[in-house]
Amino acid sequence: MDIHLYLMCYRTEALVASQLEAEEFGSYMAVGTRKKTFGNVVFFEIDPTFRSTEMHLEQVEAKCKPHPDGTPRRSKYMSLYRVMERVPLSAYGKLHLTTRDGRVLSLDGRDFDEDFSSEGPFMYAELCPLTSRVVSHLNPKAFTQRITDPATTVHVPRIFFADTQVELDKDGRLASYLPYANPSHIEDCLREVEELPNKLGKTVDRNPPLQAFYRTIATGFYLGDSTGIRFYPYPDVATLDAEHHTWWRSASMG
Amino acid sequence: MPIAHIFDPHVGPSSSFSLFAVADGIDSAARALPAWWHVTWICAVIALVSAMGFYRWIMAQSEGNERMQEIAQYVRDGAYAYLRRQYRVVAIFFVVVSALLAVMAFGLHVQHPLVPFAFLTGGFFSGLAGFFGMKTATSASARTAQGASHSLDQGLKIAFRAGSVMGLTVVGLAMLDISLWFLYLYKFHHVLFGGEPMSLETITVVMLCFGMGASSQALFARVGGGIYTKAADVGADLVGKVEAGIPEDDPRNPATIADNVGDNVGDVAGMGADLYESYAGSILATMALGVAAVSFGGVPEGFDNAFSAQLAFLSAPMVLASLGILLSLAGIFLVTTKEGASMKELMWALNKGIWGSSALVVVVAMVILPMLLPASIAWGVVAAVTIGLVVGLIIGYGTEYYTSAEYKPTKGIADQAVSGTGPLIIDGIAAGLMSAWIPITAVCIGMMVSFGMCDGFDNLAMGLYGVGMASVGMLSTLGITLATDAYGPIADNAGGNAEMAGLPKEVRERTDALDSLGNTTAAVGKGFAIGSAALTSLALLAAYVEEVRVGIHREAAAVYQVEEGAGYTAVDLGFGKYGLYVAGADGSHRENYTISTLRSNAEHAVEVLVDGKPVDMIINHLGGSVRQATDDPLISQLVATTPAGLFDFMDYYQVTLMNPKVLVGIFAGVLMVFVFGAMTMKAVGRAAMAMVMEVRRQFREMPGIMEGTTTPDYARCVAISTAGAQREMIRPSLLAVLAPVLVGLLLGVAGVMGLLVGGLCSGFAMAVFMANAGGAWDNAKKLIETGQHGGKGSDAHKSAVVGDTVGDPFKDTTGPSLNILIKLMNMVSIVFAGLVVKFAPEISSFLGMGQ
Incomplete structure (x- = not known):
């Protein structure tokens, strides 16, 4: 049985070895073998050949072995805490989005070095290692560079975040279909960022509830640092409904 | 029991009332079946044959792939399992109640001997209609999904024709039951068992009793079905x-x-x-009122005798309802749509059928009723029928306004969801409360106008007949309105089947469109059910008084004695009631003029009519003594010639708001609605809890379920819901059956009238409130799920889900059950009227509460 490496990065970080395929692993992590756990799971598939003594990956073959009854090892935690920053960007494979009931959508990633035509402001859901929701003038590329810039006093080595929707209607109100709690506060934050050009960003919520999270995703997910960015584009709703209907129905539940 | 001899007093100008017995006046040998009767059974058979044709057509359609068939089979198995268990419980109830009715009929002589059998057939046919409807519906869901994979029209056609099987089966079986009972009672009963042919009064009153069988079956089906569906729904939602x-x-x-x-x-x-x-109740009650209208109001102009008048009034509701079946059938064929139809076009497709049938009913009524009734009366009845149809449509579309997400009330509830669960609940309750104004106003106006159009302000009995005809008019198109109603769950199940079977997007979109339309039509159907319950209840109230009269008759008939050589013999039954025996010329007797109920005193005398002519007699109610009229100078002025009417009975039983028994009865009626509502909602909670525990258990103990590698134990959930529903439906159902009997025995006829009025008024308003509030909460949630206010998963959605959970038992368990509670209490009161008439005065006297 092949050993896969998965990097969980939805608010908590862990590098897990598993003999399950990504879809099975996502389902297992979301719902368990007995229905005791619930919750969305987001994880990267890591190049299985990647090795790091720092993360004890030289022991992966020894530790991630089938059970005595021949069933595959579902999860073997290899490393916890500050894992994401220590895996080189080149080792990151697909991003898997798992719903609360274990449906998995896999997104392909690509290198990203583009400036958006859209001017913003943008709203980002920081997923790892930070967990705030922020609004900012900065486009995803600039935002990534800014927050991972070692030259600034406040930075992180690497950031994983999602670009989330902030459509406004003609009255300047947040579009009614967006499931954010306290939309008027988001409108205030957006207005403040717009009115103060020197203010690069504003925290909307330090620990926002991620309800209906997958319904809020705009362009996609970004993983990056000062050396580069991996971008995982997110399909539009029509594509999700048509081509990933089961997942989308599940994702729409919350 | 003292025997009172009847003297032959003088008669003079009338100053008071007299009694009511009207003889048949028709020689039994000459009694031929009226030609119109054939219309009733022919239409019933056409409905059933058409239903069979639709059923076969549906079964000839493809049920889709293996997965679709498998899912449909699960649902079918579950449905049959439920019905089997439900019918077992109901059968026990029917056996026990039939035995009680038999004791009343054969032991206590307070009910007609045929009533136990009428009760059984009413329940049997009602259950049969439910069985056929569900058999078709569960066979149609996968076929509808498969049809939708070809075209929207094909999906609509299969779902709607499956609903039509239900609609046509209901009206067909009901009309067949009515038609056959009429045939038997009118033509064959006296031939088989001897004696005089039954009077039309007796026929209608006996037939009315089969309504209790239908009501009882309906209550179990509604309460049991309501508890079942919400227990399953809540279990599926909360855990799943x-x-x-x-x-x-x-x-x-x-x-x-x-x-x-x-x-x-x-x-x-x-x-x-x-x-x-x-449907059956409105026809039967109106038939009884038509016959009573002649008894109470005299022979209208245009008729040769009382019998022909009674027969004509009896025929009108039967014939109109029968022809309504054919017109519903015509409407069913009007329901088609084109591929890619919008919601408006789909709605129009159904409305074409409903409105087309309704318009045709008015036209047919304008042709048929003047043929059956004298022109002076017929046009008033035509107006009443039209009003009934209009009231039905107003209630239906009023319901749609207050529950559809396209209109302000439901949008307002969705708006409140943004502020939280509390405001959403408050706004839903407010919208539900406010929604009562349309049906209540429509029913009130409809009642008054149909009453007035039939000359009710001059002739009470005829006015009540008009109200009855309005309810018959409202339900005359039941064949199609019920089809639109039953279509909803079929389309809903088709959507579920398509989803579970993973059918392509366009199929799901089509089944979603059909389902969405079904939600609206279901709301309209519920409006019809509630509205008809209110209109029918007035007719049933009047029918109750008629049954009370007959109850006194039976009481007297059971005890009178014949004295050798005496022309008249009166038996003091106590409490101002006298049984009077009048010998026939050939030594036989006729029961239907053997009663006197009303008191004579210094200013009033009672009088019995025989063959429409007054019998010269006066009975003093005090102590059973008799005095000769000529001994008292007042008596010469006390000749009553007007038959006792409804008001005389009201007077005799002191049915006045100043009588505390009436007020206590009203309070009891209101309390019944609240207690019954609480019991059914608690029942949902308990049954749902069992389901929640089971679903959790399966997730816990069957780990492969979530991975999709193990099939859940669906049957166990079905069994739990079924058991819960059967267990929980018994207490509220028993309450509904026992309360009118207990109130009647304790508070008498006055208390029962109060109970029925209190139950009707509060139950009607409460049913509208609950059905509409629940519907509005449900659609507010669906509106949010379309993306409004944050859509699924948002805080607003969470609030809306709570509102929907609260509203579920409102709209699907308690609200609809209240319709039946109202009617069942009426029916139980009617069937047990004889018991109350006989024993209530004695119990009341024993308790020191007067008579």
């Missing part, structure tokens, strides 16, 4: 959706099949039994 995050109709949810079964047992079988009872 909220805890596990599983979407609607996901095959991994153990309760999802039970949920789909629930749609069928609640909205198809329950609704069918409910409207079967309304």
Whole structure:
């Protein structure tokens, strides 16, 4: 049985070895073998050949072995805490989005070095290692560079975040279909960022509830640092409904 | 018991009332079946044959792939399992009640001997209609999904024709039951068992009693089905959706099949039994009122004798309802649509059928009723029928206004969801409360106008007949209105089947469109059910008084004695009631003029009519003594010539707001609605809890369910919901049956009248409130799920889900059950009237509460 490496990065970080395929692993992590756990799971598939003594990956073959009854090892935690920053960007494979009931959508990633035509402001859901929701003038590329810039006093080595929707209607109100709690506060934050050009960003919520999270995703997910960015584009709703209907129905539940 | 001899007093100018017995006046040998009777059975058979044709057509359609068939089979198995168990419980109830009725009929002589059998047939046919409806519905869901994979029109056609099977089966079986009972009682009973032919009064009153069978079956179907469907729904939602995050109709949810079964047992079988009872009840009550109208109001102009007048008034509701079946059938064929139809076009497709049938009923009424009734009366009745139809449509569309997400009230509730659960609940309750104004106003105006159009302000009995005809008019198109109603759950199940079977997007979009339309039509159907319950109840109230009269008759008939050589013999029954025996010329006697109920005193005398002519007699109610009229100078002025009418009975039984028994009865009626409501809602809570525990258990003990590698134990969830529903429906159902009897025995006829009025007024308003508030909460949630106010998963959605959970038992359990509670209490009162008439005065006297 092949050993896969998965990097969980939805608010908590862990590098897990598993003999399950990504879809099975996502389902297992979301719902368990007995229905005791619930919750969305987001994880990267890591190049299985990647090795790091720092993360004890030289022991992966020894530790991630089938059970005595021949069933595959579902999860073997290899490393916890500050894992994401220590895996080189080149080792990151697909991003898997798992719903609360274990449906998995896999997104392909690509290198990203583009400036958006859209001017913003943008709203980002920081997923790892930070967990705030922020609004900012900065486009995803600039935002990534800014927050991972070692030259600034406040930075992180690497950031994983999602670009989330902030459509406004003609009255300047947040579009009614967006499931954010306290939309008027988001409108205030957006207005403040717009009115103060020197203010690069504003925290909307330090620990926002991620309800209906997958319904809020705009362009996609970004993983990056000062050396580069991996971008995982997110399909539009029509594509999700048509081509990933089961997942989308599940994702729409919350 | 003292025997009172009748003297032959003088007669003079009338100053008071007299009694009511009207003889048949027709020689039994000459009694031929009227030609119009053939219309009734022919139309009933056409309805049943058409239903069979639709059923075969549906069964000839493809049920789709193996997965679709498998899912449909799960639902079918669950539905049959439910029905089997339900019918077992109901059978026990029917055996026990039939035995009680038999004791009343053969032991206590307070009920007609045929009533136990009428009761059984009413229940049997109602159950049969529910069975056929559900059999078709559960066979049609996968076929509708498969039809939708070809075209929207094909999906609509299959779902709607499956609903039509329910509609046509209900009206066909109800009309066949009425028609056959009439045939037997009118033509054959006296031939088989000897004696005089039954009077039309007796025939209608006996037939009315089969309504109790239908009502009882309906109550069990509605309460049981309502508890079942909501227990399954809540279980599926709370654990499946909220805890596990599983979407609607996901095959991994153990309760999802039970949920789909629930749609069928609640909205198809329950609704069918409910409207079967309304349909039959309105026709039977109006028939009884038509006959009583002649008895109480005299022979109208245009008739040769009382019998022909009674027969004509009796025929009108039967013939109109029969022809309504054919017109409904015509309307069913009008329902088609084109591919890619919008919601408006789909709605128009159904409205074409409903409005077309309604318009045709008015036209047919304008042709037929003047043929059956004298022109002076017929046009008033035509107006009443038209008003009934209009009131039905107003209530239906009023319901749609207050529950559809396209209109302000439901949008307002969705708006409140943004502020939280509390405001959403408050706004939903407010919208539900306010929504009562349309049906109540429509029923009030409809009642007054139909009453007035039939000359009710001059002739009370005829006015009541007009109200009865309005309710018959409202339900004359039941064949198609019920089809639109039963279509909803079929389309809903088709959507579930398409989802579970993973059919392509365009199929799901089509079934979603059909389902969405079904929600609206279901709301309209519920409006019809509630409105008809209110209109029919006035007719049933009047029919109750008629049954009281007959009850006194039976009481007297059971005890009178014949004294050798005496022309008249009166028996003091106590409490101002006298049995009077009048010998016939050939030594025989006729029961139907053997009663006197009303008191004579210094200013009033009672009088019995025989063959429409007054019998010269006066009975003093005090102590059973008799005095010769000529001994008292006042007596010469006390000749009553007017038959005792409804008001005389009201007077005799002191049915006045100043009588505390009436007020206590009204309070009891109101209390019944509240207690019954509480019991049914608590029942849902308990049954749902069992389902929640089971779904959790399956997730816990069957780990492969969530992975999709193990099939959940659907049957266990179905069994739990079924057991819960059967267990929980017994207490509220018993309450509904026992309360009118107990109130009657304790508070007498006055108390029963109060109970029925209190139950009717509060029950009608409460039913509208609950059905509409629940519908509005449900659609507010659906509106949010379209993306408004944050859509699924948002805080607003969470609030809306709570509102929907609260509203579920409102709209699908308690609200619809209240319709039947109202009618069942009426029916029980009617059937047990003889018992109350005989024993209530004695109990009341024993308790020191007067008579």
